[in-house]
Amino acid sequence: MDQALATCLAFPSEGALNDDAAYDQAIQTHLLKLTKLLKEPPVPLGQYGGQLLELTDPEYNSLSYLAVLHSLLLPNLLGPREFILDKLVKFLLGFDPRQIRYAGSHLLEILSAVCNGSLLPPSVAVEVVSAAILKIDPSGSMFTSTHLQLVKLAYTTNVIEPAMKVVEKNIVFYPGMANWKRPTTLCDMTLSPSVYIHKETGFTGQVRTATVLEYDLLSGMMFCSKREWNKAHAAFERIVTFPTREGGCSKIMAEAYKKWVLVSLLSKGRAIPPPAYTGPAAAKAYQTLGKPYREVASLFETTNAEELRSEVEKSSQIWQDDQNVGLVKEVLSAYQEWQIKNLQNVFSKISITEIRQQTKSAQTGTNLNSDDDIEALVQNMIISNSLKGVLEKNDDGTVFLTFLPASAVLTEAEYAQELTKTAIQLKTLEPVFKATNERLGTSREYIKHLIKEQKRAADKNELDPTMGFESHVDDEDLMGGVTSTA
Amino acid sequence: MASADPILHFFTIIESQGGVIVKETPKLDLDLYIANYQGRTCFDRLLLIGRSSVPLCVDALKAAIAEAKKGKDVQQYRDAWECIRIAAPTEPESQWDSAWVEKTDKANKLETARLEAELKQYKNNLVKESIRIGLRDLGEHLEQIGDLAAASDAYLRMRPEASTQAHIVGVSKHIISIVLQRRDWPSVLANVSKMLTSGMSDEEQKAHQPFQKLVTGIANLHSDKFYEAAKNFLEVGDPSICQGCNDIASSNDVATYGGLLALASMDRSELQSRVLDNSSFRNYLELEPHIRKAVSMFVNGRYSACLDILESYRADYLLDMHLQPHVHAIFSAIRNKCIVQYFIPFSCVTLDSMNRSFAKPGESLESELMTMIRSGVLRARINTIDKLLVAVSTDDRVEMQTKGLETAKNYEKEALERIRRVNIAAADLEVKGTRKGMGNAMSSIGVGETWFDDTRRQLGQGESSVG
Secondary structure: OHHHHHHHHOOOOOOOOOOHHHHHHHHHHHHHHHHHHHHOOOOOHHHHHHHHHHHOOOOOOHHHHHHHHHHHHOOOOOOOHHHHHHHHHHHHHHOOHHHHHHHHHHHHHHHHHHHOOOOOOHHHHHHHHHHHHHHHOOOOOEOOHHHHHHHHHHHHHOOOHHHHHHHOOOOOEOOOOOOOOOOOOOOOOOOOHHHHOOOOOOOOOOOOHHHHHHHHHHHHHHHHHOOOHHHHHHHHHHHHOOOEEOOOOOHHHHHHHHHHHHHHHHHHOOOOOOOOOOOHHHHHHHHHHOHHHHHHHHHHOOOOHHHHHHHHHHOHHHHHHHOOHHHHHHHHHHHHHHHHHHHOOOEEEEEHHHHHHHOOOOOOOOOOOOHHHHHHHHHHHHHOOOOOEEEEEOOOOOEEEEEOOOOOOOOHHHHHHHHHHHHHHHHHHHHHHHHHHHHHHOOHHHHHHHHHHHHHHHHHHOOOOOOOHHHHHOOOOOOOHHHHHO | OOOHHHHHHHHHHHHHOOOOOEOOOOOOOHHHHHHOOOOHHHHHHHHHHHHHEOOOHHHHHHHHHHHHHHOOOHHHHHHHHHHHHHHOOOOHHHOOOHHHHHHHHHHHHHHHHHHHHHHHHHHHHOOHHHHHHHHHHHHHHHHHOOOHHHHHHHHHHHHHHOOOHHHHHHHHHHHHHHHHHOOOHHHHHHHHHHHHHOOOOHHHHHHHHHHHHHHHHHHHHHOOOHHHHHHHHHOOOOHHHHHHHOOOOOHHHHHHHHHHHHHHHOOHHHHHHHHHOOHHHHHHHHHOHHHHHHHHHHHOOOHHHHHHHHHHOHHHHHOOOOOHHHHHHHHHHHHHHHHHHHHOOOOEEEHHHHHHHHOOOOOOOHHHHHHHHHOOOOOEEEEOOOOEEEEOOOOHHHHHHHHHHHHHHHHHHHHHHHHHHHHHHHOOOOEEOOOOOHHHOOOOOOOOHHHHHHHHHHHHHHHHHHO
16 A cells, blocks of 8 residues: 555656656656556555545646546446545546646546546536546647537536536647647647647547537537527537538538528528538538528518418428427517617617517517517617617607617727737637648648649749640550450 | 499409509590501500590590501401490490401401412512512511511511611511510510611611610610610600601600609719700600609709609509509609608708608608618618608728728638638548448548548648638
8 A cells, every 4th residue: 555655656756857858758657657556456456545545636646646546436436436526526627737648548538437427417527527628628629529428418417507618619620630640748738739639649539520510519509508699600600511522411410500590590680691611512402401491581581570470380390300499489589689670770769669560579470569568678688788779768758769889989099909809819829720730731641742743843844845745644554445444 | 424334344354454554634635645656556555545544545445446447457456346345335436347357357368368479479580679578568468467476477587588788677677666566675675786787877877776776775664774775765866767766656755765764763963964965865855844844853953843743744654555564663763762862961851851852741751761771772760759860870980990800800710710621621520422421431540542542632622721
């Protein structure tokens, strides 16, 4: 036991660790010792594992702590459940991201066990997994298999809030990208997440196309349940425009398109055509599969509430089959709000009574019953900041709405500030871009391509009298054409 | 009221057929009006008036019957008779004149046979000129008896026999007159351009200009190209030559069509320079002084007076065979323009004063203004509380700032999206067509040749989209 404790506490030792290479060296030796300890424990670990956890610091001795915790947790709990789970939470919230890079696969196993939901209650599980994901990769720009497990758990158990900090990150890297090399020193903190997160380092499992699509779909639906329509719209749009090849289109993409149309009504008040970079085959599939949705969308933009309502009722089976009943309901209830918002294109001031006459609720297909209802609706819209305007009362008691301009004039300083903000955000993209560029720029295929291009450019300079005819015919068997193709 | 009932019955039928009905008494005098025309258009115009105007119905139909009997077209007589039979059963004209019909029918058949025989003979003789004449005679005869398809066939066969410039123009004119009657507007335009292609001297060109501009204008009018049509009518040219085209439209019509369409499609300075200061068009305007007055009212900013004049002639316009289907569109275009022009110098106008200028008594302009604002014709907002129409003042600064911020934001979004797409491609995670079902998508590293091939293509794409 003492010997085991000594091993556990051996790393990190004091000093001499400023250098990445030395750190790497030390950690490799430590890993060897740990493996030996776990493989051939002098006494079964279950007996004193708990003590070891008590005596080691999850933040300082993260590697040792993880090793012990892993053997106590998996495959079966060894020891008192409460105690181990308490340690687990402590560890996931506090581990040292630098050390942990050497034990990705162990961490991954623990995280997926947590995501299965059997160990911790969902509210805790989502919280700690989100924290762990962001600890491994603070930029949150790298996709891992854990991401999908997290959103699945969060969405099915309806614990959405704690997962938001992960879901809101922009993901730009995906595991399994071409030209990956194991970095010489994993502990280098300047490494891009795309370098140290890989199947080989154990931080992610197999990621398939469906994994990525499903993740975006679920995160979109999570935004929907929070009524953050703009973010949901962006999430669904990522799926709708997902890169395709050879006329590909997946079922998830079609599903997402339907939701995307509905959400664009909610976030923008109208349906927008899919962006130009949508896969052509997918765009075609959307045309046919999303027809009932587009019909609703085109009616949404008209003032014909009655028809919108009947159209929605007519296709109620479709909404049910596509599991979009909730969203369609949202669309119906948002209809009148958008009608009111559109009034600002025509009116500068308008009385509540006139708003009632001019707009209809799509839920009933008729005007609202009383001016008070309208007033409450407008009041809510102003409070929720979806409408810029003020309600005022005249001397004769008529309540009216004054629309305010959408954006006030900024002073030159404010404007400059806004622009700098964006510029700074763009600057944060720089490492991402650099990492991508480096990785792709040094790939074998790209260099091959580059050499070929240079050769061609050189060839062009020394005018070829045969106009390159010979190089074209090079690998073509002119004589044997008939027999070889037959 | 005994005589009113059949008319009522007649117009209920017309209404159920979707025809236009004009209840107001027009300013025109039927006899004077029709005296402006000659040829088959007389009958068409009379029948149209008979079918549309309540006050002139019986008179027009009677005149139509008389006109039909003057000619040789049995179908025309039948059409007019079908109408008068219902509208005025007591009139002597409502009796079916079978003797005339039989006689005309027989004569027509004989004449057709004679002309065809003659033509055959000419063809045997192989004299080009006589063949042309023969075909022309046959065509004219067929046109008169109402067999337009056969007539156009005969005219078309004239084309290869035409040997001089004048002949070609003649053929074109004949064909155009047929397609005009068949209301085939694209063919009218096509044939007019055929007529133009041949190199003509200036003088000849001048002589044909009225005809050519007139038919182009009518065809453009029916194709809803008001601005082009207006320009055509304004360029008709010499009124004395135009008089010769009265088998299509009279000089008065040129003035009306040109003036109205110009009002509907041109702005004030253009109206001044192209209509009022146009010396050749002035001759036409003299024939229809009210049009001239309306145009100058518009130019001088007296919009409501302009609209009043036009409104008082609405019934007349509705009884014109070319204007009838477009009166509504033309009038609302003029009205919209008046409202927009009226509003330009103001930043804020009370709705009451707008109503005084434009609305019919007792009606409010609001709904019309709303549609105009919605469609973007009028850049203004309505204030229903203080009863004002307020101009939209765009603050260029705000616009620039919002645009700048938006661009910056979009740039960031796009950059992210592009990097993401490159990386998806690099990770071989795209949705693939050949292997459907996303579960099968392979995402593996280093599985040999196929993989290298794939990445190469992706990288190519990646480069182009980043660059």
